[in-house]
Amino acid sequence: xxxxKQLMIEPSWCKxxxxxxxxCPREALELMNGKVHLKDADSCVLCGMCEMRCxxxxxxLKNAEE
Amino acid sequence: MPSxxxxxxxxxxxxxxxxxxxxxxxxxxxxVAVALDELITDPEFALTRDQVVIxxxxxxxxxAAGYMDFNSIHTTHGRAIAFATGIKLAxxxxxxxxxxxxxxASAIGGNHLIHAARRNIGLTVICFDNLIYGMTGxxxxxxxxxGDKATTAPYGNVDRPxxxxxxxxxxxxxxxxxxxxxxxxxxxxxxxQGIKHKGFSLIDVYSTCPTYYGRKNKKGExxxxxxxxxxxxxxxxxxxxxxxxAKEGKLVIGPLHHSNYPEYSAExxxxxxxxxxxxxxx
Numbered sequence: 001x002x003x004x005k006q007l008m009i010e011p012s013w014c015k016x017x018x019x020x021x022x023x024c025p026r027e028a029l030e031l032m033n034g035k036v037h038l039k040d041a042d043s044c045v046l047c048g049m050c051e052m053r054c055x056x057x058x059x060x061l062k063n064a065e066e
Numbered sequence: 067m068p069s070x071x072x073x074x075x076x077x078x079x080x081x082x083x084x085x086x087x088x089x090x091x092x093x094x095x096x097x098v099a100v101a102l103d104e105l106i107t108d109p110e111f112a113l114t115r116d117q118v119v120i121x122x123x124x125x126x127x128x129x130a131a132g133y134m135d136f137n138s139i140h141t142t143h144g145r146a147i148a149f150a151t152g153i154k155l156a157x158x159x160x161x162x163x164x165x166x167x168x169x170x171a172s173a174i175g176g177n178h179l180i181h182a183a184r185r186n187i188g189l190t191v192i193c194f195d196n197l198i199y200g201m202t203g204x205x206x207x208x209x210x211x212x213g214d215k216a217t218t219a220p221y222g223n224v225d226r227p228x229x230x231x232x233x234x235x236x237x238x239x240x241x242x243x244x245x246x247x248x249x250x251x252x253x254x255x256x257x258x259q260g261i262k263h264k265g266f267s268l269i270d271v272y273s274t275c276p277t278y279y280g281r282k283n284k285k286g287e288x289x290x291x292x293x294x295x296x297x298x299x300x301x302x303x304x305x306x307x308x309x310x311x312a313k314e315g316k317l318v319i320g321p322l323h324h325s326n327y328p329e330y331s332a333e334x335x336x337x338x339x340x341x342x343x344x345x346x347x348x
Contacts, residue, residue: 010068015087017276018295022289040229051069053292056082060069 005046006064009034020050029059050051075099077135084129090247090287091194095130097271098165098192101257102136111262119162121150124176126201126225127167127194127273134165144174147182150189153348158331161261169199169207172228176208179268183237186265187330193230193268196275204278206254215282231270232303235323240265242323246272248295249319256321264329272299272319 016034028044030037035058038044051060068078076099085091105113120138122131123146131138137160141149150162171179171193182189198216199205206216206223209230213222231242241263245253253271260267274280274291285291302320305313 008067008069013068013082015082017088017288019088019288019292022229050130053093055085055089055096055247056087057068057072057076057092057096058082060072062069 004064005061006042007038007044007046007050008060008062009036009038010058013056015056017055019053019055020059023049023053025049071099071103073331075103075135076133076186083133083210084223085126086200086275086277088274088276088291089126090196090271090275090288090291091127091130093250094127094192094194094245094253094271095165095248096272097245097254097257098130098163099134100254101261105258105261113161113261116203117159117161119150119153119160120165121146121153121162123167123170124201125167125170125199126128126196126275128170130165130194144170144176144178146170147175147178147189147191148323150191151178151182151185151187153188154187154331155334158188158335162189163261164189164193166193167200167207168193168195168197168209168230172208172230172233179234180237181232183239183268184240185330186240186327188266188332190257190260190263190267191234191269192260193270194273195230195270196273196279198275198279198282200275200278204282210279211221212314217282229270231268231322234266234268234270238266238327239268240325240327240329241267241321241325242270243251243268243321244270244272244317244319245298246295246319248292249299249301252301252320259321262283263324263341264332265325265327266330 014035021029026043030039118136123126124143131140146164154162205218208228235242243256260269276288299319305318
């Protein structure tokens with residue numbers, strides 16, 4: 001669980017339910033054309049709340065390697 | 067490319083799943099994957115992936131057996147627990163997990179549910195409880211609250227609902243718990259406890275069906291339904307500290323009942339051993 005993480009979005013799996021947007025504690029996400037979009041990368045603290053609540057596995061944290 | 071967890075435990079060529087936008091079933095399925103991952107990687111519990119069998123019946127919930135990359139079987143309506151009982155008795159080493167819905171478990175499979183609970187056979191039944199029949203178009207189920215609307219109850223449901231966890235406890239289940247979509251970590255923990263528990267475990271997880279239940283009952287979008295869960299479903303540790311007035315309209319989540327009644331397949335194995343000994347003595 002060490003190392004830097006990065007936020008990943010898989011737009012083709014996003015159904016635009018807005019759960020991640022509503023429950024993001026930093027209001028860093030928005031819906032754009034019916035898909036989740038990282039509105040403000042600076043406010044994202046990589047907490048992973050979006051990944052935990054996304055029913056479609058369309059947003060998640062990944063270890064930033066390479 | 068999905069997350070490592072999804073890549074590891076789901077059949078990703080079958081994803082994205084068919085569930086509607088905002089349906090809670092995907093969250094519950096992920097909770098099950100996280101719970102299994104934590105048990106598989108826990109050297110103390112030493113669960114192997116090959117020991118896990120996922121059994122489902124019919125309904126929205128039951129699609130999960132097709133998505134989860136374990137030994138899995140998608141059975142007939144209401145019969146998941148019956149199939150699971152056979153699997154457990156054939157090989158008691160297996161961790162048999164039933165993924166079912168409120169209709170599948172408490173209506174069509176109601177008898178299998180109560181008798182598996184009565185026997186206290188070591189299955190973990192996870193009920194994706196969305197308060198309605200989703201797949202067939204929004205008919206009321208035995209857990210649809212009194213007065214709520216469904217396609218078959220356009221003026222409101224006359225029936226009293228089952229509390230699936232209490233039903234299982236009354237029938238003899240030795241572990242019952244309730245989870246939801248909002249309280250993810252708590253729900254993963256009760257799924258883990260249910261799997262670790264030797265006897266019959268019933269985990270009733272409140273899902274969200276914005277398409278039928280939500281729309282019919284003016285519950286808003288999926289986000290509104292989650293906010294309702296956040297405000298009204300209270301973890302057991304906090305619930306019992308509330309005043310009677312504060313409890314009004316709130317429901318408790320978390321572990322609800324636990325006992326150490328003997329598990330059925332272990333008792334059955336004892337009979338087999340006793341008969342073998344008796345035969346040797348002849």
